[in-house]
Amino acid sequence: MALLEVRDLHVAYGKIEAVKGISFEVEQGQVVTLIGTNGAGKTTTLRTISGLLRPAAGRIMFDGKTIQNTPAHQIVSMGLAHSPEGRHIFPRMTIEENLLLGAYLRKDAAGIAEDVSNAYSMFPILGERRSQAAGTLSGGEQQMLAMARALMCRPRLLMLDEPSMGLSPIMMKQIMDTITQLKSSGTTILLVEQNAQAALSLADQGHVLEVGRIALSGRGADLLHDEQVRKTYLGEE
Amino acid sequence: MADKVPEWGSASQPRQPDTLSAQPQRNAAVSPALAKALIGLGALATIASTFLAWTWTTSFPGDLSVTGYPGGNQVITLVVGVLLLVALGTAYGLPGLRWLAPRGHVRLLRGLALAGAVSTWYILLAVAIELNGIANWVTGSWVALTATALPVAGAFLLADDRHEAARPPAALPRWAQTVIILAAIISAMFIADYGITTSFTEEFIGFALAVGLAAWGLNSSGVLARLTELNARNRVATSAAAFAAALLFVFLQTSDQYNTIADDILIFATVALGLNIVVGLAGLLDLGYVAFLGVGAYSAALVSGAASSRFAHTALPFWAQILIGVGVSIIAGVIIGAPTLRLRGDYLAIVTLGFGEIFRIVVNNLNGVSGPSLTNGPEGVYGVPDLSLFGYDFGKPHVLFGVTFGKFGNYYLLLLVAMAIVVFIYARVNESRLGRAWVAIREDETAAEAMGIHGYRFKLLAFALGASLAGFAGTINAHLLNTVTPDQYMFSASSPPNSAFLLAAVVLGGMGTISGPLLGASLLYLVPAKFEFFQNKQLLLFGLALILMMRFRPEGLVPNKRRQLEFHEEEVAEAEAHAVAEADASEAEAVA
Amino acid sequence: MTTTVFLQLVTNGIAQGAMYGLIAVGYTMVYGIIQLINFAHGEFFMFGGFGALAVYLWIPPVQHLPLLAALPIMLVGGMIASVVIAVLAERFAYRPLRNAPRLAPLITAIGVSILLQQLVFLWYPQPGGGKVQVGVNAPVQFPTFAGKPFHLGGVLIQRANLLTVIVAFLCMAYLAYFVAKTRTGRAMQATAQDPDTARLMGINTDKVIVVAFVLGAAFAAVASITYGLRFGQVSYDMGFSAGLKAFTAAVLGGIGNIYGAMVGGLVLGIAEQVTTGVLANYHATQQWGTAWQDVWAFLLLIIVLLVRPQGLLGERVADRA
Incomplete structure (x- = not known):
């Protein structure tokens, strides 16, 4: 059974339907990516899975349980972490406080402390600035914080929305390397990206979204070599 | 350009069948003819009852003790009775009257029947309570009680025929539109005048009950919407009529x-x-x-x-x-x-x-x-x-x-x-x-x-x-x-x-x-x-x-149409905000 | 004007300002989290005073205790009254409108405010047992300290004023601890900064909002009792002008900023007392004194909005509008 299963999901803003019946699965230990242009419905899909939006129709199953009507804060407690688009760190709190909020639902003080130091060893820059207000970090550092924060709840599924957005090429590479690291440590990841090249090269499975529908699905490597995908998303003629 | 609405999103949505008109026919046991007859009979009896005395003493305010002409709250009952007859005309499909019920006549009948009944019963109840006992009712009271009940029974025996408003009929000639506007506004003015000049609490409550229920009927039959539309199309005539009606008010005051x-x-x-x-x-x-x-x-x-x-x-x-x-x-x-x-x-x-x-x-x-x-x-x-x-x-x-x-x-x-x-x-x-x-x-x-x-x-x-x-x-x-x-x-x-x-x-x-x-x-x-x-x-x-x-x-x-949309579709704002966010994101990406 | 007189004015201003600050905390917390000016907060404040008074009047043994011993019991009554009202208002009036256009909850808040005021007014004993006279401002007596004021140099310190400052300090210390050190406090900060992301952390934001209302109402109840002790009375309409002043204090300190609320309250209280006191002290300006106190407070609000709309300590509201 897949860890996450999305069946015929429809999401509407008022009368405008942004997601028009998409279905996909994420297996335990896999990295699955959703790629597509602006307005394709990628972010809407993630926000619906994590409970910030309510679907108009369809089903979302996480670990065998139906969650499309579960409040967002309870979905987190089931082990589904969502690092939102635009990072959304808490700007007036320190880096450490941000990390602790990521572990908001956990009660094991020792485990939390351990994970905090893990985060600092994964991103040393965060450790150096742990008591600095998070709003003072650079974009790439904020992205690191957002990912580290999402990992603090020891998620069974990590959803990353546009982690490379607005970053310099160097930063972008560093973030992608981190995701590769997470993958090799066995973390299940649902990745939304506009940088299709990077996303597809590390994904087990990829889905191409076009105006609210899945236009194309396949193994990451296959999609990477698909002529249509190369033309539309990788800018090749 | 009104029909060039953005298409995306609507393509996968098949048109919903008109659920309102597809409602199963309830109460099919009673034939509509009988129900309508009940309403008609009741309306006539209602009108007749207002010419009878409803109590024997004049100690209830508004003097309901006269036989021969309506007094006090009987006027309200009388007017509702007449309106019921007119509305019944729409049920029989009389030419010209169908205009009054674009979204179905049954609700109109129900509203008016309830208006007559509730307001009349309220007054009769007030008579009984304030004068200490049903003994203060006379034959006319019983006639009114029964007569106003009949249309309610009839109207609720009819199956609900509420449906989406039919396309507006061919535009009426200008003079007819003006006449309708004038009639509607002058009636509104008379209603307001009656409300202002009510002289005791019971009279006002009976009045308010009748107006409220009748307004509900008129609204759900769609005639109010049609009048509003007519008014909006004839702004000048409406304003002039309203001004004239308001002037008329002061001339009516003794x-x-x-x-x-x-x-x-x-x-x-x-x-x-x-x-x-x-x-x-x-x-x-x-x-x-x-x-x-x-x-x-x-x-x-x-x-x-x-x-x-x-x-x-x-x-x-x-x-x-x-x-x-x-x-x-x-x-x-x-x-x-x-x-x-x-x-x-x-x-x-x-x-x-x-x-x-x-x-x-x-x-x-x-x-x-x-x-x-x-x-x-x-x-x-x-x-x-x-x-x-x-x-x-x-x-x-x-x-x-x-x-x-x-x-x-x-x-x-x-x-x-x-x-x-x-x-x-x-x-x-x-x-x-x-x-x-x-x-x-x-x-x-x-x-x-x-x-x-x-x-x-x-x-x-x-x-x-x-x-x-x-x-x-x-x-x-x-x-x-x-x-x-x-x-x-x-x-x-x-x-x-x-x-x-x-x-x-x-x-x-x-x-x-x-x-x-x-x-x-x-x-x-x-x-x-x-x-x-x-x-x-x-x-x-x-x-x-x-x-x-x-x-x-x-x-x-x-x-206000625009406001209504605003209050009931807050999701639209969210969608816009989301679109803005996505646009920002792509901009940021372009910069990077 | 002697220094002593001036210091006396400042002393009185601090007590008055501490009370404003305690009320202002409630405005600022709720505003910081859901961007709603809770017009009914002044009425939560009023309910606190009546709740405390009800305990005092309806549980006879309390009346026989020394006032200082009776106060904690009265405080419980006052807090229960205002917290219950606040929770009910949040649940049934404000929460259903969370996604409505901004005008809707504002108008609802006015409705709640009028409703609560009139609910208390219904219980007013009417002279002669006749009809309720709407608009009659009939204060209800509140117990006061019997002892003499303390002297510090030439400055008189009323017992109630001293108590006000002490409890305000304790309340603020607790709030600072709560917000910075407790789990719920951090959840509250997170919700204020970014409610959606707070939900992604597993925070039940609906609960956090209720906590903000509860804390605000509890502080208002404390303020209300100090009001009763200082002025010897409470009245059904005392929430209107106190609420207005407290909101001014919240804006003055920087809305959304809980420390700002107290700072704003103190500044407003001192400014009010000193301005009217100084004006009343001189013959030429005498008539511009006490009667104009509210006018000066209002002018201060207008000036702050003109020159420093973000308030003295800076506002702490994520600009998501």
């Missing part, structure tokens, strides 16, 4: 007694309309609006030549008083608005609330003891002379066209003109570039600014315009009441106009419409004035009404 009520309602409604520009069009919550009425009233009173005024020897002509009243109100409005309107909207609410309170304190203090002598403190400026325009003294009775106009009748005419001016300004502004700019700012100030609309300037303009209209009404109010005191202008008080009531009138009636605040003001004035029970609890009930209104019908009794 004494000045009810003109005072009408005057109060007119002042209240005029100020509410002014507030509606600020709240309904520009979306600025002004909680101290009545203070601007006060500013206008004080300004006018001080230079009116009143003996108690600081400037007792200054008696400026009325036009100059208006100029001063309006001018001072605008200055006050700009002083309050300029620092606050740059900030988030909520600040305005609290600052205007403060201003309303400060105004009262200031005029209380400017009494020569705790401040310079200007306003005569709590006693206020009294002895403000009645107006005299072109040799027409508003304080003295006049005979016009064979009808005697007392003081309040005179002022009624003036207030009607004032209201017409405010309505005119409201309508012009609403349709102008200015009005569209306000709507844009109200809905999304950031987007409006991006389109080159200077939000601050437009908001200040709305605020100042609102202040000036209240100031204008205040100048008249000073003369009408002959006195101006601080406690007439409070945030909340037991009688209108005060800021809480004004806001309630706008919200209850419908923000952003003309008829809404008029209806809201009339209801908010009449209901407490006519219900003794309400007198000490009216503020309590208004508080409750505000909460319930916002929860269940935030668009008010007369909804």
Whole structure:
């Protein structure tokens, strides 16, 4: 059974339907990516899975349980972490406080402390600035914080929305390397990206979204070599 | 270009079958013919019953003891009975009458049947209770009881035929449209007149029950929507008819007694309309609006030549008083608005609330003891002379066209003109570039600014315009009441106009419409004035009404189409915000 | 004007300002989290005083205790009254409108405010048992300290004023601890900064909002009792002007900033007392004194909005509008 299963999901803003019946699965230990242009419905899909939006129709199953009507804060407690688009760190709190909020639902003080130091060893820059207000970090550092924060709840599924957005090429590479690291440590990841090249090269499975529908699905490597995908998303003629 | 709606999203959505018209036929056991016959018989019997006595004594107010012609509340029952017969015509598909029920006649019949029954039963019940026993009923009472029950039974035996409004029929000839508008407005005026002139609580309750239920029927049969549409298409004819009907009111009055009520309602409604520009069009919550009425009233009173005024020897002509009243109100409005309107909207609410309170304190203090002598403190400026325009003294009775106009009748005419001016300004502004700019700012100030609309300037303009209209009404109010005191202008008080009531009138009636605040003001004035029970609890009930209104019908009794959309599709805003966020994201990406 | 007189004014201002600050905390917390000016907060404040008074009047043994011993019991009564009202208002009036256009909850808040005021007014004993006279301002007596004021140099310190400052300090210390150190406090900060992301952390934001209302109402109840002790009375309409002042204090300190609320309250209280006191002290300006106190407070609000709309300590509201 897949860890996450999305069946015929429809999401509407008022009368405008942004997601028009998409279905996909994420297996335990896999990295699955959703790629597509602006307005394709990628972010809407993630926000619906994590409970910030309510679907108009369809089903979302996480670990065998139906969650499309579960409040967002309870979905987190089931082990589904969502690092939102635009990072959304808490700007007036320190880096450490941000990390602790990521572990908001956990009660094991020792485990939390351990994970905090893990985060600092994964991103040393965060450790150096742990008591600095998070709003003072650079974009790439904020992205690191957002990912580290999402990992603090020891998620069974990590959803990353546009982690490379607005970053310099160097930063972008560093973030992608981190995701590769997470993958090799066995973390299940649902990745939304506009940088299709990077996303597809590390994904087990990829889905191409076009105006609210899945236009194309396949193994990451296959999609990477698909002529249509190369033309539309990788800018090749 | 109206049908070029963006298509994306609609493609995968097959058109929903019309669930309303596809409802299974209920109550098929009784043949519709029988049910209709029941209604017809009941309506005729209802009409007949109003010519009988409903009790033997005259001790119940309104005299229901006469046989031969209808008296007291029997008039209401009679009118409803006649309307029922007309509505039955739509059920039989009589030519011309089908126009009355575009969305189905059954609801119309149900509403009218209930109106007749509930209001009649209420009166009969009141007779039994107040005169101690059913023994006070006579044959006519029983006839009325049964007769009004029959149409209810009939109407509820008919299967509900509610459906989407059929496409409007071929446009009626212009004269017919005008006749219909005139008839509708004059009927509305007669209804309002009846409400204002009811002389005892039971009469008003019976009236309110009948009107409320009948309005429900008319609304769900779709005829109200059709009338609204007709009115909107014939703006000039409607305005003229409304003005004529309002004029007719004063000619119908035999004494000045009810003109005072009408005057109060007119002042209240005029100020509410002014507030509606600020709240309904520009979306600025002004909680101290009545203070601007006060500013206008004080300004006018001080230079009116009143003996108690600081400037007792200054008696400026009325036009100059208006100029001063309006001018001072605008200055006050700009002083309050300029620092606050740059900030988030909520600040305005609290600052205007403060201003309303400060105004009262200031005029209380400017009494020569705790401040310079200007306003005569709590006693206020009294002895403000009645107006005299072109040799027409508003304080003295006049005979016009064979009808005697007392003081309040005179002022009624003036207030009607004032209201017409405010309505005119409201309508012009609403349709102008200015009005569209306000709507844009109200809905999304950031987007409006991006389109080159200077939000601050437009908001200040709305605020100042609102202040000036209240100031204008205040100048008249000073003369009408002959006195101006601080406690007439409070945030909340037991009688209108005060800021809480004004806001309630706008919200209850419908923000952003003309008829809404008029209806809201009339209801908010009449209901407490006519219900003794309400007198000490009216503020309590208004508080409750505000909460319930916002929860269940935030668009008010007369909804503005655009507003209704805004209140019920908040998701749209979310979608827009989301689109903006996505756009930002792509921009950021482009930069990187 | 002597230094002693001036210090006396400042002393009185601090007590008055501490009370404003306690009320302002409630405005600022709720505003910081859901961007709603809770007009009914002044009425939560009023309910606190009546709740405390009800305990005092209806549980006879309390009346026989020394006032200082009775106060904690009265405080419980006052807090229960205002917290219950606040929770009910949040649940049934404000929460259903969470996604409505901004005007809707504002108007609802006014409705709640009027309703609560009138609910208390219904219980007013009417002179002669006749009809309720709407608009009659009939204060109800509140117990006061019997002892003499303390002397510090030439400055008189009323017992109630001293108590006000002490409890305000304790309350603020607790709040600072709560917000910075407790789990719920951090959840509250997170919700104020970014409610959607807070939900992604597993924070039940609906609960956090209720906590903000509860804390605000509890502080208002404390303020209300100090009001009763200082002025010897409470009245059904005392929430209107106190609420207006407290909101001014919240804006003054920077809305959304809980420390700002107290700072704003103190500044407003001192400014109010000193301005009116100084004006009343000189013959030429005498008449501009006490009667104009509210006017000066209002002018201060207008000036702050003109020159420093973000408040003295800076506002802490995420600009999501």
